[in-house]
Amino acid sequence: MKIGFFGFGCVGQGLYDILTKTNFNAEVIKICVKNKEKQRSIPSEIFTFDKWEILNNPSIDLVVEMIDDAKEAYQIVKYALQNGKNVVTANKKMLAENLVEFLEIQEKFGTALLYEASACGSIPIIRNLEEYYDNELLGNVQGIFNGSSNYILSKIFQEKMPYETALAQAQALGFAESNPILDVGGFDAKYKLCIITAHAYGLCIAPNEVFNYGIQNFSEYDLKFAQEKNLKIKLIASVGKISENEISLSVMPQFIHPKHELYYVENEYNGVIVEAGFSDKQIFVGKGAGGHPTGSAVLSDISAISYQYKYEYKKRQKRLPLRYVKHQILEIYVRYHQDEDLKGLDFQEISEKYEGRESKYLIGTISLENLFQLQNVLPERNIFIVNTGRKVIQNLFQLAQTEKQNLATA
Numbered sequence: 001m002k003i004g005f006f007g008f009g010c011v012g013q014g015l016y017d018i019l020t021k022t023n024f025n026a027e028v029i030k031i032c033v034k035n036k037e038k039q040r041s042i043p044s045e046i047f048t049f050d051k052w053e054i055l056n057n058p059s060i061d062l063v064v065e066m067i068d069d070a071k072e073a074y075q076i077v078k079y080a081l082q083n084g085k086n087v088v089t090a091n092k093k094m095l096a097e098n099l100v101e102f103l104e105i106q107e108k109f110g111t112a113l114l115y116e117a118s119a120c121g122s123i124p125i126i127r128n129l130e131e132y133y134d135n136e137l138l139g140n141v142q143g144i145f146n147g148s149s150n151y152i153l154s155k156i157f158q159e160k161m162p163y164e165t166a167l168a169q170a171q172a173l174g175f176a177e178s179n180p181i182l183d184v185g186g187f188d189a190k191y192k193l194c195i196i197t198a199h200a201y202g203l204c205i206a207p208n209e210v211f212n213y214g215i216q217n218f219s220e221y222d223l224k225f226a227q228e229k230n231l232k233i234k235l236i237a238s239v240g241k242i243s244e245n246e247i248s249l250s251v252m253p254q255f256i257h258p259k260h261e262l263y264y265v266e267n268e269y270n271g272v273i274v275e276a277g278f279s280d281k282q283i284f285v286g287k288g289a290g291g292h293p294t295g296s297a298v299l300s301d302i303s304a305i306s307y308q309y310k311y312e313y314k315k316r317q318k319r320l321p322l323r324y325v326k327h328q329i330l331e332i333y334v335r336y337h338q339d340e341d342l343k344g345l346d347f348q349e350i351s352e353k354y355e356g357r358e359s360k361y362l363i364g365t366i367s368l369e370n371l372f373q374l375q376n377v378l379p380e381r382n383i384f385i386v387n388t389g390r391k392v393i394q395n396l397f398q399l400a401q402t403e404k405q406n407l408a409t410a
């Protein structure tokens with residue numbers, strides 16, 4: 001195989017190192033990077049700053065895209081696929097935002113796009129959903145999808161490290177995206193969730209249609225609240241069935257109790273729980289970030305390309321009668337200081353309320369749709385929201401109301 005690399009950062013260098021240490025039969029012909037001043041760890045002849053040296057090189061049959069610029073990555077991947085080159089990428093933002101288009105391009109031009117590294121680093125979840133669970137009745141797929149948020153929360157809970165120090169450490173170790181809000185704001189986990197949903201349920205859902213709320217407003221008060229109850233807080237991405245023909249998606253912090261499978265998944269590790277009708281519960285745990293773990297998933301895709309593997313998007317082909325909805329009811333904890341910061345939060349029921357000198361909190365039930373409507377303003381308020389993780393049984397009246405609304409929108 002003759003490969004052209006785009007990017008020689010954390011993942012690019014990790015992959016290059018892996019290729020030199022394994023017997024995989026592939027040759028890296030060129031590596032396209034951006035910064036002409038940067039010192040490189042390998043001889044300079046292999047580098048180029050001109051993307052066309054790879055894209056228009058007929059001897060290169062595989063493009064491996066590992067840059068941190070989603071817009072440029074989109075142009076590179078699209079051109080390569082349209083011009084007969086297979087592509088492996090790790091760029092979840094670019095994928096999640098353009099999945100439908102890439103599906104069509106692959107079909108039209110007969111090329112393949114693989115992206116196992118884009119979701120949960122070294123955990124082989126995409127190919128498993130595609131191949132292993134192709135006929136399973138999936139109840140839900142949920143977990144810790146973002147290594148740097150998990151690293152930060154682990155350091156806070158285990159070592160009482162200040163948030164900013166933990167974030168700086170995650171960045172120094174190469175776990176964080178160049179723009180940290182993508183990680184701590186829950187965007188990175190959301191992109192991965194959208195990709196996973198396409199392979200779990202066959203629905204390509206635009207990321208801006210999915211609720212994400214991150215950990216950036218986490219405070220010492222929330223830490224105290226959780227620890228007093230022997231709970232941890234993890235950033236959980238979740239997609240699952242809420243009725244026979246409806247699925248719901250969200251990314252938000254969640255209280256995790258010691259018996260939960262994700263309680264001991266710490267630092268840059270990711271954990272994915274797949275609940276299915278016949279296989280029951282299965283748990284995948286592995287490193288979700290870092291050069292070598294991510295590079296190993298990229299290598300696995302390169303190897304799969306060498307034996308002509310392509311995603312068939314099997315669930316999509318089956319055209320399951322599924323709809324994406326947001327009327328799911330959640331129970332949430334909200335820590336706040338001023339009542340006006342609760343504006344627009346339309347609780348169905350409040351089960352607990354506490355007002356202290358330091359802070360106030362309440363626990364109540366609310367619809368995901370309501371949170372979604374406020375998703376741009378919530379991070380700007382002096383509040384922190386955590387899903388309690390408790391299942392809310394909607395009463396018959398609420399169910400009837402929801403059904404009426406569904407019929408009206410249909």
Ligand SMILES: NC(=O)c1ccc[n+]([C@@H]2O[C@H](COP(=O)([O-])OP(=O)(O)OC[C@H]3O[C@@H](n4cnc5c(N)ncnc54)[C@H](OP(=O)(O)O)[C@@H]3O)[C@@H](O)[C@H]2O)c1
Nearest residue numbers: 007008009010011033034035066067068090091289290294
């Ligand atoms: N880091 C992880 O653990 C991880 C895990 C899973 C997925 N990913 C994904 O993998 C991709 C790369 O992440 P990373 O952590 O390796 O990023 P990184 O360390 O910041 O490296 C980015 C690389 O992209 C190059 N680059 C940026 N814009 C370019 C352009 N227009 N043309 C050519 N090269 C360009 C940079 O060139 P210079 O060297 O010249 O600056 C650099 O080599 C991202 O999409 C990320 O989301 C990362």
